[in-house]
Amino acid sequence: xxxxxxxxxxxxxxxxxxxxxxxxxxxxxxxxxxxxxxxxxxxxxxxxxxxxxxxxxxxxxxxxxxxxxxxxxxxxxxxxxxxxxxxxxxxxxxxxxxxxxxxxxxxxxxxxxxxxxxxxxxxxxxxxxxxxxxxxxxxxxxxxxxxxxxxxxxxxxxxxxxxxxxxxxxxxxxxxxxxxxxxxxxxxxxxxxxxxxxxxxxxxxxxxxxxxxxxxxxxxxxxxxxxxxxxx
Amino acid sequence: xxxxxxxxxxxxxxxxxxxxxxxxxxxxxxxxxxxxxxxxxxxxxxxxxxxxxxxxxxxxxxxxxxxxxxxxxxxxxxxxxxxxxxxxxxxxxxxxxxxxxxxxxxxxxxxxxxxxxxxxxxxxxxxxxxxxxxxxxxxxxxxxxxxxxxxxxxxxxxxxxxxxxxxxxxxxxxxxxxxxxxxxxxxxxxxxxxxxxxxxxxxxxxxxxxxxxxxxxxxxxxxxxxxxxxxxxxxxxxxxxxxxxxxxxxxxxxxxxxxxxxxxxxxxxxxxxxxxxxxxxxxxxxxxxxxxxxxxxxxxxxxxxxxxxxxxxxxxxxxxxxxxxxxxxxxxxxxxxxxxxxxxxxxxxxxxxxxxxxxxxxxxxxxxxxxxxxxxxxxxxxxxxxxxxxxxxxxxxxxxxxxxxxxxxxxxxxxxxxxxxxxxxxxxxxxx
Numbered sequence: 001x002x003x004x005x006x007x008x009x010x011x012x013x014x015x016x017x018x019x020x021x022x023x024x025x026x027x028x029x030x031x032x033x034x035x036x037x038x039x040x041x042x043x044x045x046x047x048x049x050x051x052x053x054x055x056x057x058x059x060x061x062x063x064x065x066x067x068x069x070x071x072x073x074x075x076x077x078x079x080x081x082x083x084x085x086x087x088x089x090x091x092x093x094x095x096x097x098x099x100x101x102x103x104x105x106x107x108x109x110x111x112x113x114x115x116x117x118x119x120x121x122x123x124x125x126x127x128x129x130x131x132x133x134x135x136x137x138x139x140x141x142x143x144x145x146x147x148x149x150x151x152x153x154x155x156x157x158x159x160x161x162x163x164x165x166x167x168x169x170x171x172x173x174x175x176x177x178x179x180x181x182x183x184x185x186x187x188x189x190x191x192x193x194x195x196x197x198x199x200x201x202x203x204x205x206x207x208x209x210x211x212x213x214x215x216x217x218x219x220x221x222x223x224x225x226x227x228x229x230x231x232x
Numbered sequence: 233x234x235x236x237x238x239x240x241x242x243x244x245x246x247x248x249x250x251x252x253x254x255x256x257x258x259x260x261x262x263x264x265x266x267x268x269x270x271x272x273x274x275x276x277x278x279x280x281x282x283x284x285x286x287x288x289x290x291x292x293x294x295x296x297x298x299x300x301x302x303x304x305x306x307x308x309x310x311x312x313x314x315x316x317x318x319x320x321x322x323x324x325x326x327x328x329x330x331x332x333x334x335x336x337x338x339x340x341x342x343x344x345x346x347x348x349x350x351x352x353x354x355x356x357x358x359x360x361x362x363x364x365x366x367x368x369x370x371x372x373x374x375x376x377x378x379x380x381x382x383x384x385x386x387x388x389x390x391x392x393x394x395x396x397x398x399x400x401x402x403x404x405x406x407x408x409x410x411x412x413x414x415x416x417x418x419x420x421x422x423x424x425x426x427x428x429x430x431x432x433x434x435x436x437x438x439x440x441x442x443x444x445x446x447x448x449x450x451x452x453x454x455x456x457x458x459x460x461x462x463x464x465x466x467x468x469x470x471x472x473x474x475x476x477x478x479x480x481x482x483x484x485x486x487x488x489x490x491x492x493x494x495x496x497x498x499x500x501x502x503x504x505x506x507x508x509x510x511x512x513x514x515x516x517x518x519x520x521x522x523x524x525x526x527x528x529x530x531x532x533x534x535x536x537x538x539x540x541x542x543x544x545x546x547x548x549x550x551x552x553x554x555x556x557x558x559x560x561x562x563x564x565x566x567x568x569x570x571x572x573x574x575x576x577x578x579x580x581x582x583x584x585x586x587x588x589x590x591x592x593x594x595x596x597x598x599x600x601x602x603x604x605x606x607x608x609x610x611x612x613x614x615x616x617x618x619x620x621x622x623x624x625x626x627x628x629x630x631x632x633x634x635x636x637x638x639x640x641x642x643x644x645x646x647x648x649x650x651x652x653x654x655x656x657x658x659x660x661x662x663x664x
Contacts, residue, residue, distance in 0.1 A: 052575070054575055074579055074580050075579045075580075075581065078574065078577050078578060078579035078580075078582075079577070079579070081575065081576070081577050082576065082577020082578075083577070087575055087576070093568075093572050095245075095569060095572070097245045097248065097249060098245070106572075106573065106576050107576040107577045109235075109238065110573070110576065110577040110578045110579075110582055111577065115234065154576070158577075
């Protein structure tokens with residue numbers, strides 16, 4: 001589903017060039033739940049942003065569903081993001097003066113769906129995250145865990161094929177983090193591919209695969225035994 | 233339509249998020265536009281064409297028909313009675329009228345206190361040439377002297393309390409005149425038939441009197457008269473008709489280029505005849521000025537208003553610049569939301585539409601603010617310069633121009649910030 005070939009990314013200033021990613025080769029198959037781990041500054045978020053087409057790359061190639069995203073126009077990239085990719089951010093990124101319903105509606109609006117279909121999808125997503133009763137609340141009226149569940153509802157409302165989560169539990173306590181992880185696992189079981197940046201080794205183990213990045217290079221890609229996960 | 237309301241809702245939330253900077257942006261822009269527009273109203277009115285269908289057909293002939301030699305002289309702006317008689321000999325113009333203005337005192341009877349009035353002393357073609365509308369009665373059948381006058385509608389209402397007063401008699405400077413007509417509401421703005429010495433800024437006259445009667449009763453011009461020989465101003469009925477007492481403005485209507493060319497030739501021939509008779513010692517200096525050029529010919533363009541127009545334009549530019557700066561701050565503080573929308577699938581075109589709606593909302597507030605400030609500005613200018621108050625009215629065209637200018641300025645104010653917002657980096661804001 002996702003194929004990266006010799007992908008490289010360089011951040012340039014007047015004085016120095018920083019190679020954020022070097023010769024990254026990666027294959028992620030449909031339905032996988034992969035954790036991206038590594039020390040701070042290793043390039044995890046950069047890789048996730050490139051996968052989400054939020055950031056460009058300088059060398060190599062990135063193919064999504066067998067098609068290269070290189071050279072795609074802004075409109076084509078926006079369409080791709082809107083239809084195939086869902087984002088979950090560490091800081092939730094909800095619009096504070098929009099209701100929960102309106103926040104979840106955002107990606108659906110840009111897809112041009114009719115109001116009735118948008119409503120149907122939003123309600124389905126709210127059911128899944130268990131926040132249907134709070135659809136008219138403002139984000140500030142919810143706990144951190146609930147806000148992240150709203151963000152997950154927003155990400156899945158468009159029924160994307162890939163979910164990109166950047167430290168989705170980074171701002172949550174352990175109980176809420178566990179609830180969010182359970183929700184992500186549930187979504188993954190329904191067939192959605194998930195790539196998640198995390199610093200937490202436990203969460204990395206809960207993903208089926210751990211992709212480790214150190215100094216911008218893919219260092220290790222470990223497949224976990226699902227049985228071992230349960231015993232752990 | 234639903235999407236439009238959604239965009240309006242997004243803009244409104246954005247306003248509510250930081251109302252003070254937004255109000256300041258609108259206020260600054262409204263101030264610049266309001267000040268500019270209050271001055272532009274005068275500028276537009278003063279420079280407007282009062283007779284667009286005719287302004288290229290009405291001409292003001294001037295000749296150096298004076299009894300002394302003058303090199304490189306411009307012809308006088310007014311003609312003598314005998315000069316007009318010579319020009320009147322031509323039947324090339326479709327219409328022609330000599331005229332001047334004077335002052336007088338009007339009352340209904342000897343017991344009543346007299347009211348000062350302005351008088352236009354003219355000939356019958358004046359009314360057709362300048363499209364003067366008649367409400368009641370008729371104009372003089374010829375240019376003979378007669379004790380008959382026409383009143384403006386306002387004068388009739390003021391004097392009689394009604395307008396249908398044809399046949400009534402009034403005392404003008406204690407001479408009895410019969411009213412033969414009342415004009416309909418008429419205000420030629422600017423009053424280009426009397427352009428010299430910025431008289432075009434004055435209102436049209438209260439009373440219209442036959443030219444010959446004006447001379448018979450020794451009405452001297454109250455704006456522009458001069459003599460080029462020993463003559464008695466007080467004896468207009470005699471010296472005014474025979475000597476070089478210049479006080480007559482003269483207008484001709486020349487409908488076609490052929491007529492205009494023929495009239496120029498007629499004027500040249502007249503100079504040749506006058507030279508042959510020894511009455512035109514100077515070189516030919518004929519002028520045939522089109523009505524739409526008459527103000528600039530007399531250098532009558534208001535320097536104050538022009539200078540003020542430039543100042544207010546510069547002020548508007550400063551306001552646009554400052555409002556743009558405030559707008560940039562507002563958009564940058566909302567950059568996170570733009571980035572989020574883009575991350576969730578909005579393309580730049582969709583964002584631009586959102587920003588255009590945002591601009592439309594700001595234009596609406598700004599237009600309201602600018603209209604109020606412009607109205608206040610006009611009131612202030614009327615108070616400071618009452619003579620300009622005739623030029624303070626707005627029409628649909630002017631209102632549309634204000635709306636268009638507001639839209640343009642709002643667009644300029646939001647253009648750079650919106651481009652910055654649309655092309656900003658996506659990932660940085662979302663990570664913070």
